[in-house]
Amino acid sequence: MFGGNEKQYVAETVDSTFVSSVGAFVDRFEQDMAAYTGSPRAIATVNGTAALHVSLLLAGVKPGDLILTQPLTFVATCNAIAYCGAEPVFIDVDRHTLGLSPVALEAWLEENARVDGDGTCRTKSGDRPLRACLPMHTFGHPVELDALVDVCARWGLALVEDAAESLGSLYKGRHTGTFGLLGTLSFNGNKVITTGGGGMVLTGEALGGRAKHITTTAKKPHPFEYVHDEVGFNYRMPNLNAALGCAQLERLEAFIASKRLLASRYQAFLADSSLTFVVEPEGCRSNYWLNAVLCTDLQQRDALLEVSNQAGVMTRPIWKLMTHLPAFAHCLHGPLPNALWLEERVVNLPSSVLPEQLS
Numbered sequence: 001m002f003g004g005n006e007k008q009y010v011a012e013t014v015d016s017t018f019v020s021s022v023g024a025f026v027d028r029f030e031q032d033m034a035a036y037t038g039s040p041r042a043i044a045t046v047n048g049t050a051a052l053h054v055s056l057l058l059a060g061v062k063p064g065d066l067i068l069t070q071p072l073t074f075v076a077t078c079n080a081i082a083y084c085g086a087e088p089v090f091i092d093v094d095r096h097t098l099g100l101s102p103v104a105l106e107a108w109l110e111e112n113a114r115v116d117g118d119g120t121c122r123t124k125s126g127d128r129p130l131r132a133c134l135p136m137h138t139f140g141h142p143v144e145l146d147a148l149v150d151v152c153a154r155w156g157l158a159l160v161e162d163a164a165e166s167l168g169s170l171y172k173g174r175h176t177g178t179f180g181l182l183g184t185l186s187f188n189g190n191k192v193i194t195t196g197g198g199g200m201v202l203t204g205e206a207l208g209g210r211a212k213h214i215t216t217t218a219k220k221p222h223p224f225e226y227v228h229d230e231v232g233f234n235y236r237m238p239n240l241n242a243a244l245g246c247a248q249l250e251r252l253e254a255f256i257a258s259k260r261l262l263a264s265r266y267q268a269f270l271a272d273s274s275l276t277f278v279v280e281p282e283g284c285r286s287n288y289w290l291n292a293v294l295c296t297d298l299q300q301r302d303a304l305l306e307v308s309n310q311a312g313v314m315t316r317p318i319w320k321l322m323t324h325l326p327a328f329a330h331c332l333h334g335p336l337p338n339a340l341w342l343e344e345r346v347v348n349l350p351s352s353v354l355p356e357q358l359s
Contacts, residue, residue, distance in 0.1 A: 001353050004251050009243035016239075021216075023239025029246050033200055036249065037175040039183070041208025043201040044237035044245075045215055048164045048186025051199035052080035054215055054235060055182040056132065058207050059158040061086050065131040066123065066332070068108075068157065070100040071321040072339045073136045077162050078322050086131070090323055090333035097281050098292075098342065099143030100135035106151050108334040119156045132158040137166035137176050139348075140192075140289035141280055145171045145179045152180075160184075163202070167192050168256045170285040177202045182211075187241075192255055192287050193248035195241035256287050258353045263288040266349060274300070278346070291349040292318070298344040305347060318346035 013019055026044055034042040045051040061067065063085025069077060071090040081088050092104040113130055115121050121130040133152050135143045152159040159180030163169075166176040167185050177183025187198035201211045218232025237245075263286075267277045276294040280286035295301040301317065308315040321343050322328045323336065 001255070001355065002247075005247040006244055009247045010240060013239050013243040019240045020238050021236035023242065025239050025242040025246055026237055029195075029237070029242040029249070030200075032246060032249050033185070034202075036252070037178055037202055039175070039178050039202035040204045041202070041211070043203075043208055043211040043215060044242060045199040045201060045235045046237055047197050048184055048188060048199035049076045049080055050215070050233070050235040051184040051186070051201045052076065052160075052162060052164075053083045054211055054233065055160050055184050055201055055203070056080055056084050056086070056134070057214070058203070058210055059132050059160050059181055061131050062129070065129045067132050067134050068100075068105060068130060069134040070136060070339070071323045071333065071336055072098060072138065072318065072342060073162070073322065074164075074319055075322065075325065076164070077134065077136050078328055081134070082327070088134075088322065088328060088331050089130070090321075090328075090331060090336065090339075092334060092336045092338050093138075093342065094144065095338050095342065097141050097143050098138035098278070098346075099141065100133075100148065101338070102144050102147035102151050104334060104338075105133065105148070109151070109155050112334075113155065115156050121156045130155075130157060132160050134160050134162055136162035136164070137169060139278070139292055140166045140169045140287040141278070142166065142169050142171040142176050142284045142286070144281075145176075149179055164188075164199075165191070165289045166287060168252055168285075168287040172283050182207060187245055187248075192259070192289055193245065193252055195237065195245040195248070198237050198241050198245060255353050259288045259351065260286075262351065262354055263291055266291050266293075275304075289351065291351045292346050293349060294342075295345045295347060301345055301347055314350055316348045318343060318348065 030042045061084045065086040066089050067081045069088045070093050072093050078088050094101040161177045161180045161183035163177030163183045164186035169176045183202040185200040187195040214232045215235035218228045218230045220227040270277045278292040
């Protein structure tokens, strides 16, 4: 929703003539986002998938590596893994978070992995490196981060958070995306705030500098020479998009308050129905990016989708599991009872910010 300084800041960008990847609003957006999330560095990118791709590379992911992640996610999570030449290993989710289960992760590692002498986690069969763990905070609901941090530390896995959907969500008072080695955000048009298209890498100072360098075509500073010291990426966020992001970020807390109010209304309305409203995990503040209900079974899910959409109410099922998509059907996975159960039952409800709350 636009109604703040969006037009003013975009006009300032046009007047400055710096509308592309260099401009004051890019620096400002990065600084403001770092301050908001509590991350030492924030590096703006052209979209969230680019942020995730770069983050995996900076976490040391190499071709042939395996990345532990969840099958219940948007496809971009796994696409970024594939861009690195790596493959996902799918671990079950928890029903109360809809995100990666630390218990299921530990169980799979105990059965299938070992840590070799140099601290590298490898599969017992095939000796393939297990390089990183990539949880996604589904619909803005934080995963069990303390437990995941602990499992990753004991097994030598880099924790990279896909926080694309969870801007403004807190786990025990701390922003999602700041618990791992790196975290990523998305500002796609359907997110809590938007830059039209855009993303962000959250990380420490050292990796932040590396992220800035390789997303800017790995060009070394020089008054006039074009010196690129490694293979880089043109993943920079344009100044126009950053201007929009700065204005949107100024209103983020109001957006979240409105979304949380809408969630509370859904919860109250559905209290006596056969549908179960998905609530934030205990000890967390969710941004309720997407509101969701659990149906009793697949038949009720399909009936709800059909009736609501015929009435002009845009409801949607949760994503198909990544294990059911052709590109990732061959990948390793553990038992997935919770993910399969949720796939048959979750329906997303309209979740836009309430206009009357922002007037």
